[in-house]
Amino acid sequence: MADKIYNVLFLCTGNSARSILAEALLNRDGKGRFRAYSAGSFPKGEVHPQALALLGELGFETAELRSKSWDEFSELDAPVFDFIFTVCDNAAGETCPIWPGKPMNAHWGIEDPAAVEGRGQREAFEHALHYLSNRISLFLALPHESIDEMAMDRKLKEIGRTEGATGGQEADA
Numbered sequence: 035m036a037d038k039i040y041n042v043l044f045l046c047t048g049n050s051a052r053s054i055l056a057e058a059l060l061n062r063d064g065k066g067r068f069r070a071y072s073a074g075s076f077p078k079g080e081v082h083p084q085a086l087a088l089l090g091e092l093g094f095e096t097a098e099l100r101s102k103s104w105d106e107f108s109e110l111d112a113p114v115f116d117f118i119f120t121v122c123d124n125a126a127g128e129t130c131p132i133w134p135g136k137p138m139n140a141h142w143g144i145e146d147p148a149a150v151e152g153r154g155q156r157e158a159f160e161h162a163l164h165y166l167s168n169r170i171s172l173f174l175a176l177p178h179e180s181i182d183e184m185a186m187d188r189k190l191k192e193i194g195r196t197e198g199a200t201g202g203q204e205a206d207a
Contacts, residue, residue: 040116040178042070043137049074049101050082051148051159052121056166058094063167064174071113073104082148084159092163107133117190121166122146123200138183140190142169143200165198172196 042060046053053072060070078101089096106112114135119142144165147158172193176186 038179039066040064040068041113042068042117042119043104043107043115043133044070044072045074045104045118045120046072046122047075048078048122048148049103050078050080051085051146052144052162052166054081054085054099054101055089055159055163056119056121056142056170058089058096058099059163059167059170060173062094063170067174067178069113071107071115073102073107075104077101077103082159084147084155088156088159088163119190119194138186138190140187140194142166142194144198145200161198165196168198169193169196 042064044053044056044060049072053074057070057072060068064070080101081096081099086096086099089099107115115133115137116135118133118137118139120139121142121144123141123143144162145158147155147162150158173190176189178186181189
């Protein structure tokens with residue numbers, strides 16, 4: 035089943051920075067194999083300007099990136115997700131909606147670059163992008179078509195504990 039395109043949802047409370055960066059990364063690096071989305075439990079309503087600036091400077095498509103509620107993905111015509119990753123500790127601890135299709139999930143928490151004000155904010159966004167890029171590279175390298183569910187679950191959780199990991203709980207997305 036090498037033709038399967040996997041749907042992935044990145045969750046964060048505000049859906050303005052980390053989950054947006056992850057969505058952009060996976061849509062570029064996993065093109066043809068993965069389709070990434072992002073959402074928040076309490077979306078800010080706009081993508082953080084520093085996230086858009088950094089992605090734009092690195093040649094990412096940003097026109098379709100927007101801050102949205104996870105409620106959007108509970109509609110009847112919403113994509114069915116294969117994987118759901120929380121990228122902030124708050125979202126990992128929240129009660130998530132019931133997602134159709136029983137997607138695999140893991141917590142990939144990193145520090146919020148939007149929490150950094152003034153000097154250092156750009157660097158915080160660069161670090162967040164770096165950590166997410168490393169995790170997505172590890173995720174893309176997994177043998178998705180041939181790995182069993184228990185091994186995949188273990189690998190997804192290991193990826194969430196790589197460089198830059200915060201101490202959040204495992205997600206029950």
